[in-house]
Amino acid sequence: MRHAFFTWVLSLGMAALCACSSAPAKKDDVKAPVLTAADSALIKKAVEAKAEKPKVEVDLEAAHEFFFLAKSMEMRGNQREADFFWKQAYKADPTSRYLGFGVAERLVAAGEDSLALVEAKKASQLKGKRTAAQYALLARLYVKTGEADSCRKYFVMGLDSSHYQDMALLYDYSLFLEAVRDENELVRIYDLLLPKVNYISTLFQRQLSLLLDLGRDSAVVELFGKAHEATGDKQMLLQKVRGLMAMKRFKEAAAIVDTLTSAKPEDEEMTIMVLPSMTGDSAYAFARKKYFEDGVKTPAVLCFIGQYEYDVDMRDSAKVHLLASVDKLQGQPKYANRAFLGLVNIFASEQNYAQAIKYAEKSDSVSNGDTRMLLASVYALADKYDKAFPLLDSLMKFWESWKPLPGVVDSANLVQLKNEAQIKYLQVLDIYSRALIGEALDLEKNPRADSVKKAKAIDNRTRAQAMLDKFFAKDSSYSRVRLSIAMNLERLKRYDESFRHFEVLLKMPEFSPHEMASTLNYYGYSLIELNRTPAEVEKGYKLVLDALAMEKDGESRDAYLDSKAWGLYRMGRYDEAYQAMQLIDHSKMSRDDVFWEHMGAIQEALGLKKDARKSYKKLLKLNPKHPAALKFFGKKK
Template identity: 90%
Template sequence: MRRVFFTWVLSLGMAALCACSSAPSKKTDVEAPVLTAADSAVIKKAVEAKAEKPKVEVDLEAAHEFFFLAKNMEMRGDQRQADFFWKQAYKADPTSRYLGFGVAERLVAAGEDSLALVEAKKASQLKGKRTAAQYALLARLYVKAGEVDSCRKYFVLGLDSSRYQDMGLLYDYSLFLEMVRDEKELVRVYDLLLPKVNYLSTLFQRQLSLLLDMGRDSAVVELFGKAHEATGDKQMLLQKVRGLMAMKRFKEAVAVVDTLTSAKPEDEEMTIMVLPSMAGDSAYAFARKKYYEDGVRTPAVLCFIGQYEYDVGMMDSAKVHLLASVDKLQGQPKYANRAYLGLVNIFASEQNLAQAIKYAEKSDSVSNGDTRMLLASVYALADKYDKAFPLLDSLMKFWENWKPLPGVVDSTNLVQMKNEAQIKYLQVLDIYSRALIGEALDLEKDLKADSAKKARALDNRTRAENMLETFFAKDSSYNRVRLSMAMNLERLKRYDESFRQFEYLIKLTDFSPHERASTLNYYGYSLIELNRSTAEVEKGYKLVLEALAIEKDGEAKDAYLDSKAWGLYRLGRFDEAYQAMQLIDSKKMSRDDVFWEHMGAIQEALGLKKDARKSYNKLKKLNPKHPAVLKFFGKKK
């Protein structure tokens, strides 16, 4: 009543003042301002703002009593009574932020989300300590209410308050971000959450998927690195190295691999993976260090060491290392095949064709037919034409009739596949033609060959010629194939065609020194042997000299000296021819009928009939029906 009375008295006082102000006054030149309706509204608003708010009745003693009763009920497991006392405590002290959020939490537990949001909103306006849990409750309730902006606001406030240490809140925030598809923020949150859950597989895969979709390759690499540091999982480190290699960050990848000190499969794979990014010598040194010093003693690393040694001509070491690795690579066909191929080449170069075939067959068994052409080549090299030709027939038929699968519609891939198929077809033509020529040469050297075998040799050369022509119609840039054609034409006695090819070949500069010397000698000797004119013989002789200058210390030196001597013989320079023959290691040529033919002819030309007879006798043992033998001993063919 006092308050009402005071207001009434105040009103009377104001009225009195107004009455006084309306009394007559002295006249002045300035009139009193008149209040407008707008002025009155402003004054009214200011007065209302200053008006005293109604006081809230607070009974702290009752609030405390109800709070303790609630806690007691919770300890007893009587949640219903506990919820009742929580509400009573909050009713007794409606200014308590803590009690307000406590009631809201219990409403959530009871499934009263809408009512809980109302109470939480009300509590959030009260004074008191603001906690991460309170913000989290508001955020979760706003999620259920579908109020996106408020959700985000309270999630951020809650996480900031907890310094991003609340794992549950982080996870709930991530679910919210998934819902609103905020991928950028989600990546940041997952980056915070993953270490707390020890890079849980499901979350890790989701983060990985997000980063890949966003094209953040560097972040992907960092993710794998962090996961490895946290878990020690070598698969994570392996993925990191793969990523670094894909981005061509080779130095970083090598630095990671340089720390490896065990022989786990992942260590092996990472070591092998980085080696191609290094220069040859550096890669070899790095592989040896990993194997012999760092403990990455695995057969695949040893295989790489052997491969490198083969490439640089360290054949003895290569053979030792490849043989030591090959039997331990049975469960790793990719690496095993590399060892097989190296050993095929090593044994073939040593003319140990049985071993070459053994490893070529092993390679074929693990390569799904990809090395079948190599196997056919080795069979042909070993004169096993009965095995080589069926393989080549099968390969020829396959690549001649190759067609892409119906599902291939991408034009770029289709063109690439067609190009690869043509290359395979050309390879078959090359290998098949050389196998035919090889068998023909064997048949031609066979002293017991009957007419059928001679006919087969001619047929082989004709078939080879057709294959080589087909090859050149598709691609005339392979000079080694051109060389095969030139030599085959010479054996078919199509000399002018052969020599045109040789003329083209000797002008090329892309042959290796050994290949160039061989080409020069073959062409030169062919001109000398044909002996059509002095000019051609002299040209052939000069070509042989050029070959000798290149191969003066090589394995082919004795053969080239024989060609030189024969050129001198054709030119009538018998003394010089004999001197050249005496430079040849006759032990190496003891089974070569051409050598003894030339030696006998030169000795006979010099009048050394006794020596000539010895040479022709040796030739006779090798080839009793050789025309030179029949002529010297006075027998007819």
């Protein structure tokens, strides 16, 4: 009725226009036609009506029948017939979004991606339930056509629709992100995907690599933590603790380690790892708690406990714990070597050189030669110079001629490598010179040493002095090396050179009280013994008194009292000298020929001939060729 009315109105209008056009126009009578609002609305409706698409014919009954036939064919495995019925069902109801996407899926399965995309696009415009699978299909089809923006749009829509629970869609989206190199978004998707695949190794490593490349250290640490929570893999927890330690998040690392209660290798490594971040006492208490209370009862933790006890001079306890750990550290050379070194120091301090050598040799066997200088030192301490010197010769030759490998010449580490080589060379000079001096001392103390051996002692000291001079030329800051030089020069009778070094040593602040007392006594006694002038003797005497004041009750007290008595003797104060000698524990000096030489001389000076005779007899037993004793008894040398 609306259309007929509109046509009739137009006809009337046209007729009127035609009629008016044949009459002469008058300017005053001509007016433009005016459309009312009602006319405009009517015209609009007419245009919209003409633009309407023809109604789509829908046969729901046929669509249902074809759909059920399609499902039946699929159940029977007749995919070709099933695809045909899917298409027929969609033809019967082309308004069905579900059927449209169903047809598109089957076109994809048949390899007809282009047609599938056309059908999926058409279906996406239809009404109906929107599903993650539909968005996923569109996303995957756009991947194949290379339309990145559309891919991303439908992947995101699909994942939002599935609340990011569709694992296959997450994985496909991750592949797309890999292709477009969107690393930040890829990290986010992997973070969602990894828990669903139980942190599978390949995906885990890819996420780890991404985070490292992006410099997201905290995220790396959290990744290992999440992986451990999901899988229970202690290696993941170990990596987390390593990361925390590298980032100096020590308290967090220690808090994790504090929860460990087993003796697995990872528990051991984590416990040892956090200990250096604590203060000494705290680390010791923590290690004891982990070992004795929390069940991290492993040899490496026990070794750490023993090491700490050695450092704080709990020698007996340290020895027990290091010995208990050392035999169980097979296969753990790093920790085993720590135990070996601790035991070397303990047994060497006890002068149990057989055991010290045993563990020094074990250390050398597991350290690839890194502790060979220590082994040479222990051989020298044990007077096994025939073993010490060949080792030191080879070490000297190696470090004297050391050069960096050709590939390292232009490296940024070249300076560091040269410095390390220099330090090694100086260490060899130090140890070798001390070994030579040690052998010289043994020869000098030997009362039965012939001229050949005496000459060898002098030769050793001369060689040692050359090595010490090389050391000193390269680094004169080591007070202990200067002390070795001063003492060795004194034995070589190069007194003035020796005393100049001693004067410098007395002004060095880095000596401990014990070391300073020993230096004062050595210098003082040398001045007294040399007896060149009364002023030097008096100076030496005062230095000895300073040494005694610094170490009144130490192990060296008796030696310092002997030096004091000898100073008094040189100054002619014999009574005081004898009183000082009486303060010495004679039982400790029974094997000391210098003590009996001094005692005999003081007694003789006091006119105590009988007592002097006894003292000189004891001296002769120790040293049958001692000139002072031979002179007392009127014998020739």
